[in-house]
Amino acid sequence: MKGLGLFRKFVIGTVFICGVIAPFNREILQMLAMAVICTGGISLIVIVPAFGLVGWMVEAIFITVLEKCRGFVPERAAVPPPIPPSRRSLALAGYLRDASRAGMTDAEVLELLGKQGWSEEEIREARQHV
Amino acid sequence: MTVPCILANCEFEKHGTATTLAFVGFVLVACGVALFLMRNLKPHFWWRVGIMAAGVLIFEIFTGPMWLNERLGRFAYVYTDVSWVLTLGWTAMILGVVLLVDRWKPDWSAAKRFPVYLLVLLPVVFLAEIAVVNLGIRSYSAEVLGAVRGLRLAGVPVEFFYYVPVFSALVITFYKYWAFVLDGTPLVPQRRRRWLRGVALAFTAVFLFELMVEPMVENKGFPAWSYFYRDISFLMSGFWVGIIAMGAVVVEWFFLHKPVLVRFFIAIGIMGLVALAVESWLIHGGYRVYGHSATENFTGFKTPISDVAVEVAFAIPFYLALMVCFIRFWEVVRDNKL
Numbered sequence: 442m443k444g445l446g447l448f449r450k451f452v453i454g455t456v457f458i459c460g461v462i463a464p465f466n467r468e469i470l471q472m473l474a475m476a477v478i479c480t481g482g483i484s485l486i487v488i489v490p491a492f493g494l495v496g497w498m499v500e501a502i503f504i505t506v507l508e509k510c511r512g513f514v515p516e517r518a519a520v521p522p523p524i525p526p527s528r529r530s531l532a533l534a535g536y537l538r539d540a541s542r543a544g545m546t547d548a549e550v551l552e553l554l555g556k557q558g559w560s561e562e563e564i565r566e567a568r569q570h571v
Numbered sequence: 572m573t574v575p576c577i578l579a580n581c582e583f584e585k586h587g588t589a590t591t592l593a594f595v596g597f598v599l600v601a602c603g604v605a606l607f608l609m610r611n612l613k614p615h616f617w618w619r620v621g622i623m624a625a626g627v628l629i630f631e632i633f634t635g636p637m638w639l640n641e642r643l644g645r646f647a648y649v650y651t652d653v654s655w656v657l658t659l660g661w662t663a664m665i666l667g668v669v670l671l672v673d674r675w676k677p678d679w680s681a682a683k684r685f686p687v688y689l690l691v692l693l694p695v696v697f698l699a700e701i702a703v704v705n706l707g708i709r710s711y712s713a714e715v716l717g718a719v720r721g722l723r724l725a726g727v728p729v730e731f732f733y734y735v736p737v738f739s740a741l742v743i744t745f746y747k748y749w750a751f752v753l754d755g756t757p758l759v760p761q762r763r764r765r766w767l768r769g770v771a772l773a774f775t776a777v778f779l780f781e782l783m784v785e786p787m788v789e790n791k792g793f794p795a796w797s798y799f800y801r802d803i804s805f806l807m808s809g810f811w812v813g814i815i816a817m818g819a820v821v822v823e824w825f826f827l828h829k830p831v832l833v834r835f836f837i838a839i840g841i842m843g844l845v846a847l848a849v850e851s852w853l854i855h856g857g858y859r860v861y862g863h864s865a866t867e868n869f870t871g872f873k874t875p876i877s878d879v880a881v882e883v884a885f886a887i888p889f890y891l892a893l894m895v896c897f898i899r900f901w902e903v904v905r906d907n908k909l
Binding site for chain 1: 763825836840874875881906
């Protein structure tokens, strides 16, 4: 499945570069072809991941935009939806999760977070999302 | 117009001599043995090798016009004269020193171990540089030779005592930052950004690197008062620091909750786009003039819209990647007491 995901990103990247960028600058395809030929194919170790990276970025931007658009659709349910956690809270929750996984004690975690200016209330709220 | 330029790159002198091929063989065997012996020093060892190699390769591609690596054999090159054999050699050498120092002094803080890496690497890398220069593999561009004072030690300009720590510091911080991610080290998020520290770190990183790559590009036409060393201008350095700060702010506001890898690529993407636009304006305005050794390597292909050589467009994210990792490494080390 993971391999399939990487392949999908590579395909998206290839389609994006050939379909969106290349029409503006046809030389890019010629340049890539020459780069592959000139290095006897060795440059593919850079080009293939680069295409995959472009695909990953295009996919990430597309998903983010889609999520944003969905977020603006009004809820029809009678009960108001729960307030989503803030980005800061999610970041803090991620840290608490990693710290717990790494075996850090509560005292160590609280000391480091305190030095960064996180309040107890923020830490308490973040714990709900761990 | 572009075809001869590409062919020039294809026809680059790559054929090895008996001595240089023996050197290549020695590097491959030595690296193979060293990496095999080190493989159990740390978990995810081969990922670590990959990260270090990526750091070295980024640096080599970025600073490619400053040196010329010849006669390593046709199979040894990745892009123009950038060789995977040398990349592997530097990777094994730097990774070996970092892992051994980490094992020797595990109770020391990361900040305390850092100068030890540089002190150990300085003579080791210098000796390796002496070897490649005297074997006829490595030579320097006219711009580099013009920038150095002329004093040499066994054929190597003494300025390498400056270049080596800067090169090592950028590559090691790149490796160390991603090693934190690889090891799953919890990295405390910043509640409030410490701007003074961030700007000081960014300025240090930018200045050290600008000083090193100064022969590659000339900054012209800036106000005289802004130049503080040769052609390095406060305005140009400030521009890079500003770009990095802008990327940090955008990521902090919108993507703080995303994984480190995602944040990194978003930051590089945003900073890279802005930097490319401004670099394009500076190049076309005559403020940034790339040296002959750099333009000689250009294939002639330009980016759409910004009309900048693709080599420059690729170099910008490479440069930013090294800068961001340098800054983030020191921030992480301080904030997490590592």
